[in-house]
Amino acid sequence: MQKQYNLSKNQKIIFDIIDKSSEPLKAYSILFNVQKKGIKAPLQVYRALDKLVEIGKIHKIESRNAFIACQNSSCQISKATAFSICESCENVSEISNSKLSKYLANFADESGMKYNKYNLEFFGLCKKCKSK
Amino acid sequence: MQKQYNLSKNQKIIFDIIDKSSEPLKAYSILFNVQKKGIKAPLQVYRALDKLVEIGKIHKIESRNAFIACQNSSCQISKATAFSICESCENVSEISNSKLSKYLANFADESGMKYNKYNLEFFGLCKKCKSK
């Protein structure tokens, strides 16, 4: 069983707007959209984002500095993430493929390094954009 | 055979400093270090970085906003990159593992997306930090 976290007021507000969005959201775009709800400063947004990332409710798309809700109920701790990103329309989706995640979770090379987390971003053209 | 690029003056200066560094360098730290060579503005650094990334001489570590020289002479186009990052000492190294790169290059899921590039970052503790 996954631990349930009770989101705080700001965390709820910010999670909701990300969860409803059809695309990854950037911190300052979130800020702009929640100002009517009383969240006025960047730090309020970043603090909520940090927490939401930490507990796995959202993920950061590093190459885009943007945040997306976890589409994969199983990854409650964001330690194993994979995304596909369309370089044309910027559509992003979380990849949920157990073979891939097993392969990466078990990956070990000669470096002797012990991995406990990974982030993978694939880039290409989505179906729609490919057929244009 | 790989195409040889003749680096321009600024590109050489900036590649050299990254190549000599034992750790990934950030753009403004590069800027600071090349000011004595006449490179005065951020844009001059970012332009060189963009080009060097494009031709695969360096890679960007997205989670760190830092740049590292390619340690893998075969990836002259930076379309397939994998790194291991120590979360304690921040040591970063490029993973060169043909099984991994083949696996990822051939990865395809049900989304019908055609991938032409990926970036993978593993996080953990390096040998040194693990034994502390």
Next chain:
DNA sequence: AACATTATGTAATAATATAACATTTATAAG
């Protein structure tokens, strides 16, 4: 209640990256 932990509010500032425009240098054709 007392204490510790987590979250909030606010202002200022740091760090990262790009836009816009003028000029120069390198490369390729004719």
Next chain:
DNA sequence: CTTATAAATGTTATATTATTACATAATGTT
């Protein structure tokens, strides 16, 4: 060699992303 084109440079200003520092309030635990 000259003209055309593309690539690189220089410079100023500005946009975008993220953190520091400090004060206060809410929440959870003993």
